[in-house]
Amino acid sequence: MKIPSAIITLLAGVAITLISLWYGQNNGWMPVAASQEAPLVDGLFNTMMTIATALFLIVEGAIVIAIVRFRQKTGDNTDGPAIEGNLPLEILWTGIPVVIVLGLSIYSFEVYNTMGGLDPMASGDPGIQQVAAKPGAAIAATLDEPAPKMTHMHNHMALGVGASPGTQGKPADVEVKVTGLQFAWLFNYPASGVISGELHVPAGKEVQLDITAQDVLHAFWVPQFRLKQDAIPGRTSQLRFRPNLPGTYPIICAELCGSYHGAMQSQVIVHTPEEYDAWLQSQIASKNAGENTVAMVSSELSDRDRLALRTADLGITEDILAQVHSHQ
Amino acid sequence: MSATSLEPKTEPHKSPATEDRPWTDYFTFQTDHKVIAIQYFVISFVFYLIGGAMATAMRGELATPNPDLLGYDNYNGVLTLHGTIMIFLWIVPAGTGAFANYLLPLMIGAKDMAFPRLNALAFWILPPAGVMLIVSLVTETPQAGWTSYPPLSVTSGQLGEMLWILSLLLVGTSSILGAINFITTIINMRIKDMTLFDMPLYCWAMLATSILVLVSTPVLAGALILLSFDLIAGTAFFNPTGGGDPIVYQHLFWFYSHPAVYIMILPIFGLVSDILPVHARKPIFGYRAIAYSSLAICFLGLVVWAHHMFTSGTPGWLRMFFMIATMAIAVPTGIKVFSWVATIWGGKIRLNSAMLFAIGFISFFLVGGLSGVMVASVPFDIHVHDTYFIVAHFHYVLFGGSVTGIYAGLYHWFPKMTGRMMNDTWGKVHFVLHFVGFNLCFFPMHILGLQGMPRRVVQYNPEFATLNMVCTVGSVLLAISTIPFLINAVWSWLYGPKASANPWKALTLEWQTASPPPIENFDEEPVLWSGPYEYGIDFDREADELSVRDLLAEVKAEM
Ligand SMILES: [Cu+2]
Ligand SMILES: [Cu+2]
Numbered sequence: 111m112k113i114p115s116a117i118i119t120l121l122a123g124v125a126i127t128l129i130s131l132w133y134g135q136n137n138g139w140m141p142v143a144a145s146q147e148a149p150l151v152d153g154l155f156n157t158m159m160t161i162a163t164a165l166f167l168i169v170e171g172a173i174v175i176a177i178v179r180f181r182q183k184t185g186d187n188t189d190g191p192a193i194e195g196n197l198p199l200e201i202l203w204t205g206i207p208v209v210i211v212l213g214l215s216i217y218s219f220e221v222y223n224t225m226g227g228l229d230p231m232a233s234g235d236p237g238i239q240q241v242a243a244k245p246g247a248a249i250a251a252t253l254d255e256p257a258p259k260m261t262h263m264h265n266h267m268a269l270g271v272g273a274s275p276g277t278q279g280k281p282a283d284v285e286v287k288v289t290g291l292q293f294a295w296l297f298n299y300p301a302s303g304v305i306s307g308e309l310h311v312p313a314g315k316e317v318q319l320d321i322t323a324q325d326v327l328h329a330f331w332v333p334q335f336r337l338k339q340d341a342i343p344g345r346t347s348q349l350r351f352r353p354n355l356p357g358t359y360p361i362i363c364a365e366l367c368g369s370y371h372g373a374m375q376s377q378v379i380v381h382t383p384e385e386y387d388a389w390l391q392s393q394i395a396s397k398n399a400g401e402n403t404v405a406m407v408s409s410e411l412s413d414r415d416r417l418a419l420r421t422a423d424l425g426i427t428e429d430i431l432a433q434v435h436s437h438q
Numbered sequence: 439m440s441a442t443s444l445e446p447k448t449e450p451h452k453s454p455a456t457e458d459r460p461w462t463d464y465f466t467f468q469t470d471h472k473v474i475a476i477q478y479f480v481i482s483f484v485f486y487l488i489g490g491a492m493a494t495a496m497r498g499e500l501a502t503p504n505p506d507l508l509g510y511d512n513y514n515g516v517l518t519l520h521g522t523i524m525i526f527l528w529i530v531p532a533g534t535g536a537f538a539n540y541l542l543p544l545m546i547g548a549k550d551m552a553f554p555r556l557n558a559l560a561f562w563i564l565p566p567a568g569v570m571l572i573v574s575l576v577t578e579t580p581q582a583g584w585t586s587y588p589p590l591s592v593t594s595g596q597l598g599e600m601l602w603i604l605s606l607l608l609v610g611t612s613s614i615l616g617a618i619n620f621i622t623t624i625i626n627m628r629i630k631d632m633t634l635f636d637m638p639l640y641c642w643a644m645l646a647t648s649i650l651v652l653v654s655t656p657v658l659a660g661a662l663i664l665l666s667f668d669l670i671a672g673t674a675f676f677n678p679t680g681g682g683d684p685i686v687y688q689h690l691f692w693f694y695s696h697p698a699v700y701i702m703i704l705p706i707f708g709l710v711s712d713i714l715p716v717h718a719r720k721p722i723f724g725y726r727a728i729a730y731s732s733l734a735i736c737f738l739g740l741v742v743w744a745h746h747m748f749t750s751g752t753p754g755w756l757r758m759f760f761m762i763a764t765m766a767i768a769v770p771t772g773i774k775v776f777s778w779v780a781t782i783w784g785g786k787i788r789l790n791s792a793m794l795f796a797i798g799f800i801s802f803f804l805v806g807g808l809s810g811v812m813v814a815s816v817p818f819d820i821h822v823h824d825t826y827f828i829v830a831h832f833h834y835v836l837f838g839g840s841v842t843g844i845y846a847g848l849y850h851w852f853p854k855m856t857g858r859m860m861n862d863t864w865g866k867v868h869f870v871l872h873f874v875g876f877n878l879c880f881f882p883m884h885i886l887g888l889q890g891m892p893r894r895v896v897q898y899n900p901e902f903a904t905l906n907m908v909c910t911v912g913s914v915l916l917a918i919s920t921i922p923f924l925i926n927a928v929w930s931w932l933y934g935p936k937a938s939a940n941p942w943k944a945l946t947l948e949w950q951t952a953s954p955p956p957i958e959n960f961d962e963e964p965v966l967w968s969g970p971y972e973y974g975i976d977f978d979r980e981a982d983e984l985s986v987r988d989l990l991a992e993v994k995a996e997m
Contacts, residue, residue, distance in 0.1 A: 139888045151817050155888075158815065162808040169804050172779050173797060180718070182786045190720035190785035192974030199780070200724050200773070207772040211765035211811065218815040219758060225817060228754045269751055271820070326590040327684065329749060329824060333890035336821040340750045342685065343589060344678035347751070360899070364749075364824040364892040366583050367590060369510045372895030 126167045134160025144334035144359055144380060146352040147225045147274075151336040154221050161210060225271055225351075231279075232272025232348045270321070270339040270348040282318035282350055284311060290321070290328030290341035292367055293374040304393040309361060309378040311353050312386035318350045329365035332378055340365055353380040459957070467562060469554035470957060474561050475540035476855065479848075482532040485568055486841075489523035490917060492516050497879070497913035500906050505896040513896035515579025515598070519571055522584045522602065525698065526609040527568050529840045533705040534613065534651075535561065537847055538620050538644050540855060544948035544955060545638045547629035547964040552622035560615035567608035574601040583894060585691060588676040588684045592668045603666045610655045610662075613701075617648035617655075624648075629947075631966040635729070638946045638970040639722065642729040643708025646736035650697045650704070653740060658694030661687055685751035692743035700739040702836060703803075704732055706843030707774055710796050712970075713850045714778055716944040717793035718785030721971040724777040731770035738767045748819045757816045764814035771807055775800060788942075791865025795846035798873055802838025806831055809884065824894075827887025833880045842872070845923070852930070853937030857954045860934060864926040871919030878912025946970045 134156045143149050180190070226232065273280070286309065287298040297306045311317045321330050323341035330349065331338040334357075339347045363374035381389060463473055464480075496516055499507040508516055539557065543550055551557045574580060578598035582591035591599055624645050628637070665687065667673040674680025676687040707728075715722045722728065744752055744760040752760075778800050787793065809831040813819045822828060845868075852860050882905040887893075891902050898906065940949040945968050951960045968975075 139885050141889050151821055154815060155812070155818055155821075158812045158818065162812065165808060166804065169775065169779060170801055172783065173801055176779070176782045176785075177787060177789065177797065180783065180785050180787050182719075182788050186786060188719070188786065189974035190718060192721055192972070193723065193784065194721045194971075195724040195727070196780075200727055200777075203776040204769060204773055207769045211768050214811070214815060215762045215765050218761060218817055221817045222754075222758070227757070227816065232754075269753065326593065327587055331824075331892065333821070336817075338749045338820050338823055342678075342751055344681075344683075345685075345751055360890065362890065362892050366514070366587070366894045368581070368594060369514060371514070372505070372892075372897045373510075 122171075126164055126171075129167065130160045130164035133163045140336075141333050142355065142357075143336070144332075144353055144355040144357060145337070146354050148334065148336045150221045150224055154217060157217065158214065161214075224274060226274045226278075227271050229272025229274075229278050229350070232270050232350065269345065270350075271337060272348055272350050273316070273318075274350075277316060283315035284317045286311075286317065286319050288319045288321040288330060288341065289324055290330065290363065290367070290374075291324035292326065293363070293370040295328075295330070295361055295363075295374075295376045299390070302390060302394050304390065304397060306393065308376055310386060310389050311378065311380055312383045313354050313356050313380050314352065314383065315386075316350065316352050318348065321347045321349065326367050327365045328363045328367045328374070331362045331364040332359055333362070334359040335378075338364055353378075356380045356382055356385075467558050469550070469558050471539045471543050471551045471554065471557060472855075472955065472959075474557055475536050477561055478531050478536035478539060478564075479855075481565060481568070482528050482536060485523050485527035486532070487920070488572075489520050489528055490920065492520040492523070494913055494917045496520065497910040499896060500898070501910040503898050503900045503903050503906075508896065510896060512579075514581045514583070514894070515575075517894055518580045518583050518586075518602070519575060522580075522606070523568075523571060524836070525584060525702065526606060527564070527571070529702045529836060529844070530609070530613060530698070531564060532844050533702055533709075533840060534620070534644070534647060535564075535616055537640070537705060537709060537844075537851075538616070540851065541638075541640055541948060542620060542623055542644060543627065544854075544951070544959055545641055545946055546624065546627060546632060547947045547960065547966070548623065548627035549958045549960075551619050552627055553619050556615055557619050560612045560619070563608050563612040563615075567605040567612070570601045570605040570608075574598045574605075577601075585695070586665070587691075588665060588668060588682075588687050589678060591665065592677055596669055599669055600666060603662045603669070606662055607659055610659050613651050614655050617651035620644050620648040621652075629964060629966060635726070636966065636969060638708075639711035639725070639728055639732075640705070640708030643704045643711070643732050646732040647701050647704045650701055650736050650739060654694040654697040654701075657690055661690035661694075685747075688747055688750055689744065692746045696743040696746065697739045699832075699835065700735055702840050704735065706799070706840050706847075707732065709843050709847040709850075710778065710799050711774075712946065713792055713796040713846050714781045715971045715973060716850070716942050717788040717790060717796070718782040719788070719973050720781055720785035721973050722777070723780035724773070725971065727773050728777055731773045734770040735767060738763060738770070742767065745814060745819070748816050749823045761814055761816045765811060768807070768811045768814075775804060775807065790849070790862050791860065791869060792846050792850035794866065794869040795842055795849060795872075798869065799839060799842040799846055802834055802842055802876065805881075806834030806839055809834065822887050824892055825887035826883040826891045826893055829893050830880050830883035830887060833883070837880070838876055842876075845872070848927070850942070851948075852927070853941050854948055854953050854955070856931045856934075857937050857952075858930050858934035859937050859941065860930040861926050864922045868919055868922045868926070871915055871922070875912045875915030875917075875919055879909050879916055880912070882906075882908050945972060 137156070137159055139159075140152050140155060143152055222228065272278070273282070285300060287300060288309075289296040289298070294307060295309070297309045298304075299306075309319075319330065319339075321339055321341045322345065323343045325343065327343070328341040329338055330341055334355075335351055335353065337349050337351055339349050341347065358377050358379050361376040361378050363371060365371075367374060379389075459473075463470075464476060468474065468477075495508060496513070499505070499509075499513060501507075505513065539551065542548075574597075578595050578601075580586065580591075580598040580602035581594040582599065586599070586602065624637070624641050634642075664673075664675040668675055668677045668682065672680075674682035676682045676684050678684060711722055711728055742760055742764040744756055745764045748757050748760075782797065809827070813822060813828065813831060849860060849865055852858075886902055886905050886909075889902065891898050937953045939952050941953075942949070947964050947966070948955075950964050
């Protein structure tokens with residue numbers, strides 16, 4: 111018995127749909143989701159994976175079938191049929207991608223807005239914060255000059271991902287100033303004056319990071335939060351999110367920043383709120399006892415020395431500390 | 439190199455056939471487009487091998503999580519040179535300089551390019567550019583990646599960075615000169631009866647590519663010149679220490695470098711559009727749609743650059759605009775992919791080396807296109823930007839797409855260029871190694887990036903060791919895959935069986951002349967007796983085993 115080709119096509123369509131739907135949800139390619147915003151990105155990714163899997167199967171399937179079915183038969187040196195196009199078919203494969211990319215654009219826009227990407231306080235570029243005072247000054251500046259002191263305004267506009275629409279305009283529960291430098295991250299809690307080489311945040315609270323860089327571009331990335339933002343010298347950028355799964359996750363520098371770029375890692379520890387308070391109190395106590403003098407060393411450091419310091423302890427030099435304090 | 443006259447002037451040639459051309463011609467300043475094309479092919483392939491050796495070294499380093507092979511001191515230099523060489527000295531000169539020089543005049547029935555001396559000049563600018571990068575390898579390597587973002591690029595070694603900038607300025611000049619030549623040739627030098635819509639699709643692709651080169655390359659040149667001032671004169675255009683803005687550099691850089699992606703892939707779209715119908719024995723499906731989609735991609739490609747900056751200094755609304763514009767490119771690109779599949783569907787496929795690589799191109803490029811739509815989405819791109827997901831994506835486009843397509847073109851036009859056939863069995867061995875090695879090397883990188891591995895790192899979290907080892911094994915297979923190709927190409931060039939004028943029974947004009955073509959391309963005026971893709975129309979006559987030459991004679995007699 112010969113099965114009609116319409117039925118085979120239908121069955122193939124059903125199979126491709128089922129496989130794509132299943133694989134879109136169960137690809138397991140994303141790491142653990144540790145913030146309130148991360149599942150939004152995962153939902154978007156899974157949708158795109160579903161569509162991509164279906165298109166992959168259709169096109170690669172068609173290629174494989176064509177190679178098998180439409181191979182030249184031995185001895186047949188004639189041409190194939192002179193088909194030069196098919197307007198309805200061409201309209202169809204123009205129209206379907208139009209619908210797909212429109213849908214994905216709207217979905218992405220929604221996710222981005224919900225994450226806080228369009229928060230007016232965090233989605234405008236205020237421009238560089240240090241400008242040359244006089245026209246000639248920029249020309250005269252040399253590379254050896256110390257990094258500029260950045261003027262810090264309260265309620266400034268920043269770049270990046272801000273508050274979700276529900277909490278826009280309200281201050282975040284925890285605000286941390288983040289500085290990227292070759293080859294370490296510094297976290298400064300302005301409310302308590304605590305400075306740390308690791309980021310500690312409470313689960314379930316809204317955290318705002320004000321990110322800048324000391325020397326060259328870096329990028330702050332926590333894969334488990336699905337969040338990344340470049341740290342730019344002379345600009346402040348922002349990430350605002352709500353971590354919700356206690357644990358320790360890597361902080362990765364994602365922008366090439368020099369020889370030891372690959373070694374520029376730290377970690378974020380998401381505490382329960384009680385643990386977080388305990389950590390903060392212990393830091394404040396040791397600061398008051400004068401123990402917070404993290405390895406004061408000369409600024410005459412080679413890249414390798416700085417890395418060694420960072421991995422051994424925290425490579426925080428005096429002028430870096432001065433820098434960080436001037437941000438407050 | 440004082441020959442800067444722009445006049446389209448062809449030297450009077452004495453010897454009628456290429457057989458008489460002394461081999462030394464290939465090492466000197468020649469104005470014959472075919473010689474220049476071969477010069478482009480050979481030199482770009484040499485750089486491909488150098489860039490490939492660097493890639494293999496990097497994968498060797500990344501076989502283990504620790505920095506134990508190249509180490510901190512060499513890795514960034516090698517990754518910078520790998521990217522720069524592969525883009526500017528391999529894919530761009532091979533896809534445009536080499537193929538366009540060889541094919542354009544032949545495809546449109548011209549004797550040479552519009553400006554032969556300019557053409558030679560464009561080529562001879564290239565070797566010094568390459569030499570500078572090689573010099574930087576033994577003096578001081580540039581450290582800041584092929585993107586060369588300040589402030590890192592202006593604070594990590596003057597000599598290496600300056601060599602890099604000068605090298606790119608030369609390459610940019612070369613491709614602008616080439617583009618002027620290609621546009622003029624396509625517009626002015628077609629044989630009498632050939633309208634734009636009678637041109638093979640490679641010509642359309644080169645028209646779109648050359649427009650992109652002319653619009654975008656000057657912007658890169660401007661950015662690089664300002665960068666060099668920051669580097670050596672202590673100005674502060676981009677250096678924030680003096681009040682400069684590093685984000686402005688990124689805008690200028692990507693205004694060129696996004697279109698550069700299309701400069702590297704559009705010509706390959708053209709090559710594949712010309713190869714598939716010949717070996718599937720079927721007309722290209724939707725000629726006009728493919729031609730127009732090249733122009734659509736050219737236009738859209740100019741307004742999407744900031745999608746490389748979604749985590750950088752870009753405000754929210756800008757991120758949204760560039761997301762939507764980028765997604766729109768999926769539409770014309772989709773049209774091409776679907777049309778290629780429809781072209782081979784129902785044909786009578788000759789599955790030889792050229793066809794295998796052309797079909798392989800579609801299957802790899804599809805994956806790169808799908809991940810391309812994904813990374814256009816801002817919230818998703820924030821997660822994967824600057825990770826191995828991106829490395830996977832652009833290697834699927836540029837290696838799976840461009841390099842595979844270049845191989846397809848080499849197998850397809852080798853008989854025309856050298857007058858000899860390549861060995862098909864070794865071509866298939868090459869394809870299998872290429873196919874397996876490529877997917878092993880680059881597919882796992884998608885997962886690595888999503889899981890948390892950033893790009894441009896010499897060391898990584900040990901949990902990624904297994905997948906990285908798979909990538910490294912794949913890269914070794916890829917390195918090995920070039921050996922059968924090289925031996926096959928060299929051996930066939932010297933001793934391969936002689937090729938007839940039209941071994942594939944193709945319909946485009948370059949197959950109407952001898953293989954290799956005589957110095958002025960066509961011994962007698964070529965006749966446009968058929969459209970470029972009218973396969974299957976002479977169905978009955980083909981059955982009578984009439985050769986194309988006979989058909990041609992017949993058509994001429996009728997005229
Ligand atoms: Cu960094
Ligand atoms: Cu791009």
